[in-house]
Amino acid sequence: xxxxxxxxxxxxLCPTIRELLLDRGIDPEQRGIAVAVNDEVILRAMWGEHPLxxxxxxxxxxxxQGG
Amino acid sequence: MTMTDNxxxxxxxxxxxxxxxxxxxxxxxxxxxxxxxxxxxxLMIDAVEASGAELLTVSIRRLNLGDQGAGSILGYxxxxxxxxxxxxxxxxxxxxxxxxxxxAREALETDMIKVEVIxxxxxxxxxxxxxxxxxxxxxxxxxQVLPYCNDDLITCLKLQEMGCAxxxxxxxxxxSGMGIxxxxxxxxxxxxxxxxxxxxAGIGTASDAARAxxxxxxxxxxxxxxAGAHHPVEMARAxxxxxxxxxLAHRAGRIPTRLYATASSPTEGMVGR
Numbered sequence: 001x002x003x004x005x006x007x008x009x010x011x012x013l014c015p016t017i018r019e020l021l022l023d024r025g026i027d028p029e030q031r032g033i034a035v036a037v038n039d040e041v042i043l044r045a046m047w048g049e050h051p052l053x054x055x056x057x058x059x060x061x062x063x064x065q066g067g
Numbered sequence: 068m069t070m071t072d073n074x075x076x077x078x079x080x081x082x083x084x085x086x087x088x089x090x091x092x093x094x095x096x097x098x099x100x101x102x103x104x105x106x107x108x109x110l111m112i113d114a115v116e117a118s119g120a121e122l123l124t125v126s127i128r129r130l131n132l133g134d135q136g137a138g139s140i141l142g143y144x145x146x147x148x149x150x151x152x153x154x155x156x157x158x159x160x161x162x163x164x165x166x167x168x169x170x171a172r173e174a175l176e177t178d179m180i181k182v183e184v185i186x187x188x189x190x191x192x193x194x195x196x197x198x199x200x201x202x203x204x205x206x207x208x209x210x211q212v213l214p215y216c217n218d219d220l221i222t223c224l225k226l227q228e229m230g231c232a233x234x235x236x237x238x239x240x241x242x243s244g245m246g247i248x249x250x251x252x253x254x255x256x257x258x259x260x261x262x263x264x265x266x267x268a269g270i271g272t273a274s275d276a277a278r279a280x281x282x283x284x285x286x287x288x289x290x291x292x293x294a295g296a297h298h299p300v301e302m303a304r305a306x307x308x309x310x311x312x313x314x315l316a317h318r319a320g321r322i323p324t325r326l327y328a329t330a331s332s333p334t335e336g337m338v339g340r
Binding site: 005006007008024025026031032033034035036039041043044059060061062063064065066067 | 101102103104105111124125126127128129130132135138139140141151153154156162166169170171173174175176241242290291
């Protein structure tokens with residue numbers, strides 16, 4: 001299926017956020033990251049269950065320098 | 068949700084002063100420091116250390132998928148020593164600010180949020196209508212809301228009324244270094260609200276920070292004045308001392324200003340009269 005990850009279109013077969021992160025080489029256990037799908041925050045505890053669907057807009061964030 | 072333990076030493080930097088309490092947490096330092104625009108991370112950490120600040124602002128941005136370490140600040144900050152205050156910088160609508168705050172809470176395990184909703188990219192002045200809406204939603208969602216706002220009494224009263232943890236009126240535009248443009252507005256806000264007032268944005272040098280504290284501010288939030296100084300670590304220390312000096316002067320109670328001189332030496336027993 002096609003979805004967007006941080007604004008970039010990607011093709012993936014990953015059914016959940018957890019699998020998508022692992023597939024991209026991102027440790028889903030690391031602290032300091034959060035995920036929203038279609039403008040809704042998905043709690044970490046749900047990353048293994050929340051199903052990804054065609055056209056989903058996935059945002060993966062962390063803390064950067066800020067004032 | 069597990070919130071970060073309050074590991075900061077309660078008490079004040081000044082003997083006899085009240086601790087600086089915000090959102091139920093007590094801090095020794097009344098300086099909140101930004102982590103942006105330093106020449107390098109080492110200088111950032113050294114400046115933070117020299118400043119004495121215990122509450123540091125960070126932004127929320129997309130993870131770099133090509134290089135996960137790139138730009139992330141969490142590797143540099145010891146969270147056992149410092150609390151993080153995430154911001155919603157770059158948001159232009161209440162909806163964006165609320166989503167950013169929710170992501171920040173999930174990523175950083177803190178319920179504190181500095182709410183910025185910008186209305187214009189050249190001045191970075193707040194969009195008050197959108198700011199009020201975002202703050203209302205976030206207070207209802209259980210956040211400890213610290214809004215960056217105009218130096219406007221009515222806005223500050225509304226923010227207090229809806230349950231914000233503090234108000235953070237600007238001294239002058241973000242990053243301008245112009246210092247306090249309207250001290251009378253800030254003085255009026257301090258006199259009329261009961262929640263903490265933190266002066267946020269526009270501080271250029273140590274005397275600006277001292278002045279903010281003399282006006283009665285409970286704290287000062289700054290970034291560029293330190294990060295952009297020729298010697299950020301020295302400026303961080305200057306800010307720390309200025310804020311302590313300004314706070315002490317405020318508590319001491321300054322003399323009234325007069326148009327004419329008042330002799331400080333005795334006027335009786337003058338030689339030859």
